[in-house]
Amino acid sequence: MxxxxxxxxxxxxxxxxxxxxxxxxxxxxxxxxxxxxxxxxxxxxxxxxxxxxxxxxxxxxxxxxxxxxxxxxxxxxxxxxxxxxxxxxxxxxxxxxxxxxxxxxxxxxxxxxxxxxxxxxxxxxxxxxxxxxxxxxxxxxxxxxxxxxxxxxxxxxxxxxxxxxxxxxxxxxxxxxxxxxxxxxxxxxxxxxxxxxxxxxxxxxxxxxxxxxxxxxxxxxxxxxxxxxxxxxxxxxxxxxxxxxxxxxxxxITSGATLPARDKGKTGAAAWTARFDKHERMRARTLQWGIGHGLDPFPAEALSSPTISCIKADGIDVAALIDALKKRGEEIGNGYDKLKGLTFRIGHMGDHSEEGLDELLFHMDEVLDSVRVKA
Ligand SMILES: Cc1ncc(COP(=O)(O)O)c(C=O)c1O
Structure with missing residues (x-):
């Protein structure tokens, strides 16, 4: 998973x-x-x-x-x-x-x-x-x-x-x-x-x-x-x-060993900055995906974290979305506490790659229509 x-x-x-x-x-x-x-x-x-x-x-x-x-x-x-x-x-x-x-x-x-x-x-x-x-x-x-x-x-x-x-x-x-x-x-x-x-x-x-x-x-x-x-x-x-x-x-992290190919050779503080930049790109990619499907970020875009995207699940059955993704080997998070069922969260943090995120979003594209709440 x-x-x-x-x-x-x-x-x-x-x-x-x-x-x-x-x-x-x-x-x-x-x-x-x-x-x-x-x-x-x-x-x-x-x-x-x-x-x-x-x-x-x-x-x-x-x-x-x-x-x-x-x-x-x-x-x-x-x-x-x-x-x-x-x-x-x-x-x-x-x-x-x-x-x-x-x-x-x-x-x-x-x-x-x-x-x-x-x-x-x-x-x-x-x-x-x-x-x-x-x-x-x-x-x-x-x-x-x-x-x-x-x-x-x-x-x-x-x-x-x-x-x-x-x-x-x-x-x-x-x-x-x-x-x-x-x-x-x-x-x-x-x-x-x-x-x-x-x-x-x-x-x-x-x-x-x-x-x-x-x-x-x-x-x-x-x-x-x-x-x-x-x-x-x-x-x-x-x-x-x-x-x-x-x-x-x-x-x-400091030697650059965890960085994507585009950043190879960066070390020290530059390697840490390149890691932050990767998360910024992952945030932008995830929010763009959501907005493209009519799903807005829960916080204002300017406040959205580079490590966790919390997305409003308007018209989506979040539990069904999570189940459908699990069947494809991908696990995302439900909303937390009072946001459970109203939002879902994607932790694009740590050593996750941009390619991996694209795969996740591909699977989300594939299952999204099947988890929309019927009117
Ligand atoms: C922002 C934040 N603070 C504190 C904690 C508490 O961490 P722990 O439960 O590992 O003690 C968490 C856990 O998810 C967290 O996300």
Missing amino acids: KIWIPGPTYVRTEILAEQVLPMIGHRSKAMVELLERIDPPLRLAFGLGAGSTATVAVCNHSATGMMEGSLYGVGARVLSVVNGSFSKRWADIAKVLGKDVTVLELAWGQAVTEAQLAETLKSKGPFDAVTLVVCETSTGVLTPLAPVARAMKTSPSTQLFVDVVSAIAGAPIDCDANGIDFALAGVNKALALPPGITVVCASKRYMEGARAKKRASWYLDPVRTIDGHVERKTPATPVVTLYRALARQLAD
Whole structure:
């Protein structure tokens, strides 16, 4: 089955093979070497320049763990931008932790604007942190980071926390340029790895603030986790198999090995940019296909994510569409939560190719008439 759901996504055989190598001890020299291979390309994934003072690390749990863990390192007043299911999850987690949460609620399909964020920071602030999901997997909205960064400048003491779960390795994050204090991402979306670990990037300001706080968690303590990574002593036993897969994937992306033929020879930051460009083309191709069939994107085209297209299923039986495609060996995603049956989602992320996308769209062409709802 070719898996086009919005994560977990297709994982290359080379990556799967990394996970069946003989085990190593997690306090061994081999483990230190493994961790050392991860950091330089991981810094590229978060868009950090040579002089950056931010720290990257790997955590032993899925992304939700650091949606919680990150909040242990910051004060009580949290502004959560909510425009879908995962941004709501972050607000809910903050509430469970007893934070004083203000929700900036937007309609699903919308992204916060610079004016909305600046106005809320001014009228409802001051806040210790803003939480924002950059790519809302539930709606296919990618919130542009530059306007968010400009709005955050109106409240310099407020830290910016971003979930880049389905954005990292599919779109530029540029943590330093966008003034991001804490970024977190699972690896099973555009990084195209099996699920289970999370990568993070923390600013110097975040780390200094977090160190000074009483943090009511051991396993999810961001400082213990990040310091442990930096000192090459993970606090608990790491998922060595997934760390190996991550190291291999980051190396392959950075060397250009995962790029299409047109981009061969590109390495380093240029290879990451070429990967982002591939996803932009896949987004354009998918939306063009939908519009050609009278099926509009759920978010405005300008906000549609390069990694996930969420398409309105007007006149289409989504469950029947998914079943018909499965019979042809292709799997796409239904709408999420309240959008189930009203939209469908195609995760053109990770190591999926443009040729593969053309094949999927060919099959969708073939089955579409049979899954239209009869009047
Ligand atoms: C944007 C976003 N944030 C957070 C999560 C939660 O990740 P996990 O369930 O792997 O902890 C997901 C999962 O799909 C997601 O898409």
